[in-house]
Amino acid sequence: MRFDWLYRESGRIAELFLWHLGLSVIPVVIGLLLALPLGWLAQRAGFFRSTLLGAAGLLYTIPSLALFVLLPLVLGTRILDPMNVVVALTVYALALLVRTVSDGLESVPPDVIQAANAMGYRRLPRLFVVELPLAVPVIAAGLRVAVVSNVSIVSVAALIGTPQLGLLFTQGLQLRFLTPIIAGIVLCVLLAALLDGLVLFAAKRMTPWQPGGAER
Amino acid sequence: MITFDAVSKHYRGQTVAVDKLSLTAPSGKLTIFVGPSGCGKTTSLRMVNRLIAPSSGRILLDGEPTDTMDVAVLRRKIGYVIQNAGLFPHRTVAQNIATTARLNGTPKDQALRIAHELLERVGLSSAFANRYPWQLSGGQQQRVGVARALASDPKFMLMDEPFSAVDPVVRGQLQDEFLRLQRDIGKTIIMVTHDIDEALKLGDQVVVLRTGGTLAQVATPQELLARPADDFVADFIGRDRGYRVLGFAEFAKGGVPLGAEPTATLGATPETLRQIATDRWVLVADSMNRPLGWADVDSVKGPLRDGDLNLSGTLAVEGSSLRHVLDAALSSPSGRGVIVGQSGELMGTVTLSHVAEAIEAARTGRMGTQP
Amino acid sequence: MIAWFSDPTHWTGSDGVFALVIQHLIYSGVALFFACLIGLPIGLYVGHTGRGVVLIAGLANALRSLPSLGLIVLLVILFGPVFTSDMAFIVPSIIVLVLLAVPPIMSGTYAGVAAVDPAAVDAARGMGKRPLDILFDVELPCALPLIFSGLRSATLQIISTATIAAYVSLGGLGRLIIDGRAQNDYYQMAAGAVLVGALALLVDLAIGILSRLTVSPGLTRRL
Ligand SMILES: Nc1ncnc2c1ncn2[C@@H]1O[C@H](COP(=O)(O)OP(=O)(O)O)[C@@H](O)[C@H]1O
Ligand SMILES: [Mg+2]
Numbered sequence: 107m108r109f110d111w112l113y114r115e116s117g118r119i120a121e122l123f124l125w126h127l128g129l130s131v132i133p134v135v136i137g138l139l140l141a142l143p144l145g146w147l148a149q150r151a152g153f154f155r156s157t158l159l160g161a162a163g164l165l166y167t168i169p170s171l172a173l174f175v176l177l178p179l180v181l182g183t184r185i186l187d188p189m190n191v192v193v194a195l196t197v198y199a200l201a202l203l204v205r206t207v208s209d210g211l212e213s214v215p216p217d218v219i220q221a222a223n224a225m226g227y228r229r230l231p232r233l234f235v236v237e238l239p240l241a242v243p244v245i246a247a248g249l250r251v252a253v254v255s256n257v258s259i260v261s262v263a264a265l266i267g268t269p270q271l272g273l274l275f276t277q278g279l280q281l282r283f284l285t286p287i288i289a290g291i292v293l294c295v296l297l298a299a300l301l302d303g304l305v306l307f308a309a310k311r312m313t314p315w316q317p318g319g320a321e322r
Numbered sequence: 323m324i325t326f327d328a329v330s331k332h333y334r335g336q337t338v339a340v341d342k343l344s345l346t347a348p349s350g351k352l353t354i355f356v357g358p359s360g361c362g363k364t365t366s367l368r369m370v371n372r373l374i375a376p377s378s379g380r381i382l383l384d385g386e387p388t389d390t391m392d393v394a395v396l397r398r399k400i401g402y403v404i405q406n407a408g409l410f411p412h413r414t415v416a417q418n419i420a421t422t423a424r425l426n427g428t429p430k431d432q433a434l435r436i437a438h439e440l441l442e443r444v445g446l447s448s449a450f451a452n453r454y455p456w457q458l459s460g461g462q463q464q465r466v467g468v469a470r471a472l473a474s475d476p477k478f479m480l481m482d483e484p485f486s487a488v489d490p491v492v493r494g495q496l497q498d499e500f501l502r503l504q505r506d507i508g509k510t511i512i513m514v515t516h517d518i519d520e521a522l523k524l525g526d527q528v529v530v531l532r533t534g535g536t537l538a539q540v541a542t543p544q545e546l547l548a549r550p551a552d553d554f555v556a557d558f559i560g561r562d563r564g565y566r567v568l569g570f571a572e573f574a575k576g577g578v579p580l581g582a583e584p585t586a587t588l589g590a591t592p593e594t595l596r597q598i599a600t601d602r603w604v605l606v607a608d609s610m611n612r613p614l615g616w617a618d619v620d621s622v623k624g625p626l627r628d629g630d631l632n633l634s635g636t637l638a639v640e641g642s643s644l645r646h647v648l649d650a651a652l653s654s655p656s657g658r659g660v661i662v663g664q665s666g667e668l669m670g671t672v673t674l675s676h677v678a679e680a681i682e683a684a685r686t687g688r689m690g691t692q693p
Numbered sequence: 694m695i696a697w698f699s700d701p702t703h704w705t706g707s708d709g710v711f712a713l714v715i716q717h718l719i720y721s722g723v724a725l726f727f728a729c730l731i732g733l734p735i736g737l738y739v740g741h742t743g744r745g746v747v748l749i750a751g752l753a754n755a756l757r758s759l760p761s762l763g764l765i766v767l768l769v770i771l772f773g774p775v776f777t778s779d780m781a782f783i784v785p786s787i788i789v790l791v792l793l794a795v796p797p798i799m800s801g802t803y804a805g806v807a808a809v810d811p812a813a814v815d816a817a818r819g820m821g822k823r824p825l826d827i828l829f830d831v832e833l834p835c836a837l838p839l840i841f842s843g844l845r846s847a848t849l850q851i852i853s854t855a856t857i858a859a860y861v862s863l864g865g866l867g868r869l870i871i872d873g874r875a876q877n878d879y880y881q882m883a884a885g886a887v888l889v890g891a892l893a894l895l896v897d898l899a900i901g902i903l904s905r906l907t908v909s910p911g912l913t914r915r916l
Contacts (some may be wrong), residue, residue, distance in 0.1 A: 167893050171851035172886035176869055176900065179694075179883060252759045261760040262857055266874065275766040284770060291763040298758035373819055397821030408816030412834045412909035422820050454911030467816075480819075 108285045115286075119274070123293055125188075126270040129260045130301065133192055134253050137199025144200070146206025146233065159208070162201040170194065170259045174266050191263045198259065199252045203250025210241030243316060246309030250302050257298040261290070271297075323349045324478060324510060329379035331365050331535070339365040340535035342379065347527070349384075352509040354525035356515055358558070362535030363514040367480050370512065371397045383478060387599065398426050401471030401479035401509070406489050407463040409455040415441070415466050416447060416451040423473035433473065436499050440469040445499050461492040468500070471509070481513040485520065497524060518559055522547070522566065530555050568645035568681065578647055578680045580661060580670030586617065590626045596621050603656035603673070606631060610668045616655050637662050641667050644681060651677050696908045697797055697880045706840070706870065710888060717865035719891060720783075720858075721851045724790035728847055731791070732798030733840075739799075740806025740836065741828055749803060753796035758761060761854045769861045779862075785860040793854055794847035801843015805836025841904035852893045866892060 114121070148158040169270025177183065177190040214237050222236045274290030277283075310316075324347040331340040347353035354364045368374040370381055372393045381388050388396055401422070406614040409418050419437035438448055444465040444685045453461055464484060471479055485493045485500075501524060506509065506668065515521055521528045522543040530538040530546070530553050539551040547567045550556040556563075584598045585607040595604050599619045606614045615631030622630050622678065635654035638646040638661050650659030658671035697703060703854025704710045739745045768785030776784060809832050817827045833840075858865025872878075910916055 132851050164894070165832075167849055167897050168890045169736070169854070169856050169893055171856045171867065171870060174890040175882045175886035176890070178879075185879060185882075251757070252755070257758060258760045261762045264762065265857065265860055265871065272760070272762055275760070275763045276860070279766045279769065282770060284767070287763055287767045287770065291760060291767065294760040301880075302754075314861060368819075371819055373815070394821045394823050397819060399821075402816065402819035404812055404816060404819070406810075408810065408812030408814075408818070410813050410835075410911075411810065412911045414911070454909075454914075456911065456914055459902045470816075470820075474820075496823075510767055647890055 107288060110282075111285050112289055119271075119289065119293075121273050122269060123274060123297070125268075126257070126272075126294070126297060127268055128259055129188065129191055129195065129263070130253065130256045133195035133264055134199045134249065134256055136192075136196045137203050137252065138249065140196075140200050141203035141207050142238075145204045146211060148204055148210040149208040155208070156206055161202045165197050166201040166277055169295055170198070170262050171265060172265055173197065186267050188263075188268050190266075193262065193267050195256055195259060199256065202252045202255075203245075206245055206252075207241070210244035210248070211237055213244050213284060214240045239312065242309055242312050249309075250305050253301045253305060254298045257301065259274070275285065323347065323382075323384050324353075324512060325382040325385070326366070326383050327380045327382065329369060329376045329381060331362070331369060331374065332377045338461070338535055340369070340376075342380075343531075343535065343537055344399040345537065345540055347510060349510045350515060351526040352504055352511045352524060353513060353527045353529060354513050355529045355531060356518055356521040356558075357531035357538070358533055359427050359516055361529060361531045361533045363516070364482055365535070366531070367482055367512060370478075370480055371400045371402060373397075379433050398422070398474065399476055399478065400472070401473045401476040403464075403479065403481040403484045404469050405483040406460075407455075407467035409463055409470070411455050414454055415446075415458070418455070418466055419469045419473050422470055422476075422587050426474040428474075434595070436473050439473055441466075443472075443503065445563070446467045459492075461488045461496060464488060464496060465499075469504075477510060479509045479511040481511065483514055483516070486515065486517065491541055493520075494674070500524070522559075522569075530558060565645065566650060569643045578644075578672045580672060581658070583658065583660070583668065583671040585613075585668065587624065587627065592609050592619070592622050592624070595622055595626065601656065603632075603658075605656075605660065605668070607668055610666075611668050612643055613660050613662065613668050619653075635660055637666075639664065644684065646675065647672060648677050648681070694880050694883050697884045698886075699763065703884075710866075710869075713868055714888070715864050717852070717855055717889075719866075720787065720855050720863065720865055721848070721896075724787050724851050724855070725848060726899060727787070727791045728798055728851075732795045732843075733802055736802025736840075736843075737806060737828065737833070738797045740803045740809075741832060743807070746803070746807075749796075749799055753777075753800050756792060756796045759792075761789060761793055762857055764792070765854075765861055781796055782861045782863055783916065786855070786861060786863045789858070790851045790854055793850050797843045797846040797850065799843075801841075801846075802836060803841045805839030806832050806888035808839065810834040817854070823837075834909060835912065837904070837908045841900065841908065843860075845897060845900050849893060850898055852889070852896060856889050864896075879903075887910070 144158055147154045149155070155298050173194040174190055175185070177193055178185050178187070180191065181193060216238060218240065219232070222232045227236065260270050261272030261275065263270060264276045271290045271293050274286035278285070278287035278290070326345050327345045329343045330338070332338050343366060351644045355366060356576060365374055370388070372388060395492070410421070413421070416434055416437040420433035421438055423433035423436050428436065435596065437644075438451055441448055441451060441598065446462060446465055450458070450462070455466070458466065464487070485496045489494065497520065511653065513524065520597070525543055526548050528543055529540050532538045539546065539555050541549075544567070546557065547563050550559060583605050584600065585605045586595055586598050587609065595617060596619055596673055599602055602619055603616045604619055606617050608614055615633045615636060617626055617630055618632065632655050636646070636650050638650040638659060640661055640663050647659055647661070650661065651657065651672055652659075654660065657674055659674075659677065660671055661669045663669050702709075706712065716861030735749065739749055765786055768788055769782050772785045773781045813831060814827060817831045822830065846873070855863065855865050856867035856870065859865060859871040865890045866885050869888065870882045873885060
């Protein structure tokens with residue numbers, strides 16, 4: 107390890123880290139916001155269920171690098187545009203979370219739903235007051251997987267030149283220089299752990315009735 | 323014969339699950355272990371096929387100690403039936419049943435033939451042979467579980483709450499069928515239950531265990547009801563002991579005098595009914611002389627219809643226990659209990675006082691030796 | 694891009710599509726083989742005995758957060774000098790592919806075995822099946838649906854990461870993307886991406902068919 111190099115480059119590394127952070131978090135947030143209504147649809151109706159979950163499975167199958175390369179064709183963006191990466195990762199997060207949200211809503215005990223109906227809750231209030239809160243543990247588990255895998259996938263975007271920590275890997279290989287590679291790996295793992303912990307913490311705060319919070 | 327010789331089981335040195343249990347389950351008989359939850363019934367049962375190793379003491383099969391046998395060989399000699407059947411979900415019903423025969427070295431096609439025979443034996447049609455367990459109801463799965471245990475024709479059987487996961491109606495059916503089956507096959511069986519009614523109904527011998535895994539009483543069901551060893555056993559058997567005693571066969575013998583009962587058929591006019599009637603109530607039967615219900619002569623206005631019948635009375639089959647006969651008399655609106663033959667045809671009626679006399683006679687005959 | 698696909702010179706030869714598909718499949722197959730060799734027995738052992746559950750769960754989480762590109766680059770630089778010839782990038786790439794594929798296989802197998810109805814296992818023991826018979830006649834067949842789902846994620850992970858490994862000179866369809874990028878030939882990149890996507894979908898389909906053929910209808914509840 108050449109710490110002097112790290113010190114000299116710390117400004118650029120911090121900038122890459124922030125890029126990485128943004129590219130990891132924004133798609134998951136958008137993906138979650140889209141997945142909530144879609145997952146609700148997928149959980150309810152038979153036709154939507156098979157179509158939505160089938161489409162989600164199909165999208166998840168496409169390798170990340172292929173998606174990065176193909177999106178400019180669909181979006182009309184330039185290959186270097188970070189937008190491609192954001193959209194691709196949103197697609198992955200969405201594909202994963204639609205299933206998770208639908209599983210989460212399914213995990214709500216039918217007795218509880220019946221009790222809520224018996225009290226006179228209408229469908230939408232029941233969703234927000236009863237079902238979604240009870241689905242938090244399952245959704246949070248999926249969110250953790252989505253956010254952690256995203257951190258790893260973002261670095262792949264270095265191959266098409268998007269700025270983030272992955273550039274430290276390509277730079278390291280070109281220079282045959284270990285320091286940036288190790289720094290990049292360590293920062294990626296730290297970032298993943300940080301975001302994972304954040305989701306875990308938030309889920310625990312949202313589910314005070316659970317003995318172990320969101321840990322499953 | 324299965325013999326427990328001072329068998330104990332301690333878990334982690336602390337909980338005593340079974341404490342110096344000594345008893346014999348006689349050959350060809352159904353012995354039932356009964357007791358409150360957690361009293362060590364399952365542990366005792368599973369020590370017989372060494373799914374649990376005893377901490378001390380020995381268990382013998384026909385006098386042969388089990389602790390020196392190879393466990394797999396020992397288990398193959400003993401049929402094993404558990405609460406939720408434990409069928410293999412990836413195998414068809416026939417394959418499931420054939421498993422134990424295959425384990426004992428029976429060739430495949432012969433094992434499948436045995437499986438098909440057993441399917442009929444436990445009351446399932448051969449249409450079930452190629453279904454998978456998920457396509458069966460709980461009661462049907464349990465029948466397959468019993469068939470699977472029988473497929474190797476073991477001399478001994480262990481059954482852990484085999485009928486407790488199904489609803490009461492199905493449970494009753496399974497129990498009756500199992501009693502009939504056991505009458506044919508005469509296996510040496512130990513069955514575990516927490517349900518004292520099941521124990522009294524099925525057992526040739528009932529072993530009552532108390533919490534802490536000690537023996538409270540070993541007796542036949544009749545003895546248990548007549549002479550519980552102590553407060554714990556008396557409590558466990560619960561209320562209605564006196565009434566339950568009537569359920570045993572020895573009471574059925576003396577017999578209760580049958581009175582002739584005139585009957586009417588549907589469509590009879592109020593005048594006809596009044597001619598037939600001996601009091602307010604007339605028994606109505608179908609064209610095969612099978613009782614349908616009672617008609618109240620005073621309230622029938624036109625030709626007798628289905629809706630006029632009072633259906634509250636139960637029917638006692640001829641030769642059944644005094645418990646059923648008494649119930650028929652008590653539940654009948656006329657006070658006369660209806661007795662039918664095996665195919666449901668009317669044999670006659672009994673009066674409550676005749677039943678009471680029969681009970682009295684049986685009681686003095688049976689309890690005569692008691693102070 | 695249609696023009697790119699209709700040019701026959703792009704299909705044949707040592708760097709043609711056919712050769713690249715074969716290479717991609719070979720590297721992926723080798724990695725999958727080793728990943729199964731490691732992941733299946735560990736998963737079976739942990740599921741059967743219940744020992745080491747926390748360990749494999751932690752391992753799976755930790756490995757998921759490792760950036761695959763960083764790992765490949767790191768191993769190439771570390772191992773590069775050890776090997777001569779192509780092995781200098783093939784071996785590190787395969788190691789990373791295996792490393793990424795083991796956790797899903799391991800967790801799928803573990804979860805599958807752990808989820809087997811305990812009553813069925815108890816019945817198997819009670820009727821006198823020996824431990825290995827229970828593992829192979831009862832636990833393994835009942836765990837197959839989840840083993841296959843683990844295998845599926847592992848395979849997708851491998852195919853995806855093998856594409857990335859083209860960056861360190863590994864052969865396969867990733868070549869089209871990496872070389873296209875270097876030569877500023879977007880159509881070649883897009884063609885590579887389409888091919889990789891199609892390959893992943895086809896392999897996924899193949900595993901789906903294999904699982905339909907091997908998993909008992911008693912478990913899938915499909916007749
Ligand atoms: N594996 C075990 N470890 C520790 N204690 C056990 C274990 N199995 C059973 N026990 C304890 O032993 C006692 C008897 O259990 P069991 O034989 O299952 O009771 P029953 O079948 O009569 O309900 C209970 O107190 C139970 O908690
Ligand atoms: Mg028990």
